[in-house]
Amino acid sequence: MTSPSASVPYMGDHRHRMVKPPLRPLSLTITFPCYNEEANVERVTRSAVEVGRRLADDLEVVIVNDGSRDRTGEIAERLAAELPEVRAVHNNPNRGYGGALSRGFKEATKSWVFYTDGDGQFDMNELEKILPLLETHDVVSCYRLDRKDSLLRKLNAFAWSTLVNILFHIGLRDIDCAFKIYPKPFIDAIELHSRGALIDTEMLAKARNFGLKIAQAGVHHYPRVAGQQTGANLKVILRAFKELFKLRGQIRREGKS
Numbered sequence: 001m002t003s004p005s006a007s008v009p010y011m012g013d014h015r016h017r018m019v020k021p022p023l024r025p026l027s028l029t030i031t032f033p034c035y036n037e038e039a040n041v042e043r044v045t046r047s048a049v050e051v052g053r054r055l056a057d058d059l060e061v062v063i064v065n066d067g068s069r070d071r072t073g074e075i076a077e078r079l080a081a082e083l084p085e086v087r088a089v090h091n092n093p094n095r096g097y098g099g100a101l102s103r104g105f106k107e108a109t110k111s112w113v114f115y116t117d118g119d120g121q122f123d124m125n126e127l128e129k130i131l132p133l134l135e136t137h138d139v140v141s142c143y144r145l146d147r148k149d150s151l152l153r154k155l156n157a158f159a160w161s162t163l164v165n166i167l168f169h170i171g172l173r174d175i176d177c178a179f180k181i182y183p184k185p186f187i188d189a190i191e192l193h194s195r196g197a198l199i200d201t202e203m204l205a206k207a208r209n210f211g212l213k214i215a216q217a218g219v220h221h222y223p224r225v226a227g228q229q230t231g232a233n234l235k236v237i238l239r240a241f242k243e244l245f246k247l248r249g250q251i252r253r254e255g256k257s
Contacts, residue, residue, distance in 0.1 A: 059110070144177050
């Protein structure tokens with residue numbers, strides 16, 4: 001087996017060793033799920049391409065159309081035909097938030113995978129400020145500054161993050177913030193089971209089990225200007241809680257392997 005370069009250190013503990021990809025030249029996948037985001041998908045995609053071209057030497061942008069019933073898929077295909085870095089993939093039927101993210105991770109071909117949401121509530125330009133954190137860490141998981149959501153939604157998010165941190169000992173401010181970057185070797189090494197909102201918890205808990213170093217950074221959060229939120233749906237929330245304790249058992253078993 002070829003030994004890794006001294007400039008490309010191991011990440012993870014002795015049970016889960018893998019080679020950390022280099023940051024220069026930067027090989028980057030940007031992916032985001034879209035469900036009925038016809039009013040947002042073009043703006044988010046063009047922003048991803050603009051920022052990605054500036055920051056990465058090797059770029060792809062993967063749009064995951066998650067069974068949308070509006071023109072999201074049509075617009076995504078047009079953008080893929082127009083912009084060489086863009087690919088559009090389609091889940092049919094809808095697989096839920098976790099299923100859409102998992103599809104984007106599976107489709108990713110570059111060394112680092114950055115993901116966000118397709119609703120345009122983050123500024124892609126803030127990706128530039130978090131990349132230096134990967135010099136000393138393996139993962140960057142951001143938290144929302146001045147979160148532009150209702151008080152109830154913010155209270156629910158605080159309670160959820162608190163519970164997740166207690167159960168999984170992750171210690172992060174904002175578990176579900178959709179502004180994260182992971183090394184592709186880690187994504188390739190894990191199996192994701194969550195099909196709903198629990199996917200962020202699952203990935204972070206598995207990263208912790210692998211011994212990866214996780215950095216935090218604040219990013220600005222902007223109001224949704226079009227489309228409709230689905231994350232606060234009661235059915236989605238109840239499903240996440242149902243899956244939470246099942247996931248805890250899975251993570252414990254994997255941690256002992």
